Amino acid sequence: DAGVIQSPRHEVTEMGQEVTLRCKPISGHDYLFWYRQTMMRGLELLIYFNNNVPIDDSGMPEDRFSAKMPNASFSTLKIQPSEPRDSAVYFCASIFSSRGRISEQFFGPGTRLTVL
């Protein structure tokens, strides 16, 4: 298995532009997570989905951020409009949940976003 795939790996954009980050979870996994990592705030959970349905978006910083999961093999995190403070590494992770078992999260390589 190729693992969790994220694209692009690096994104540089200017303030005010729309940014779309993409994630392909591991096949068969039923949970998908979006995290953001900065030096100041560390690794934060933004939102997670179960079977393509958003379960908890309490970590989404503001309305400029939105996430979708149109099918089991694809998710997007969109920032519109982007701001310099959105600069961070964004990670996607997935899990195959199994009742009664602890499920490890498999993380992708991340997308490094720089907003100028």
Place this chain on the structure above:
Amino acid sequence: DAKTTQPPSMDCAEGRAANLPCNHSTISGNEYVYWYRQIHSQGPQYIIHGLKNNETNEMASLIITEDRKSSTLILPHATLRDTAVYYCIVNSGGSNYKLTFGKGTLLTVNP
């Protein structure tokens, strides 16, 4: 989920055992201890988890004290590739998949 406390950094000589401590004095009875690590510029990687008993897998061993208020992750023979930030996380497991990552411990393995 209970809060965890870890030293910000540790050093270890290559080939020696690395013992990474974690304090979780407010852990409750149904909460698990997880360890993840993050090698520079990569996504976090699961290492091991435990509830009460000591656990061992191909990567590491996890020793949990009897009162469960602290634990130690042991890398038996550290290599340079084990240099990473190690996160100790407490979570109730089951369908609670929200992991709260603290600042972790930066382990530097020296040649």
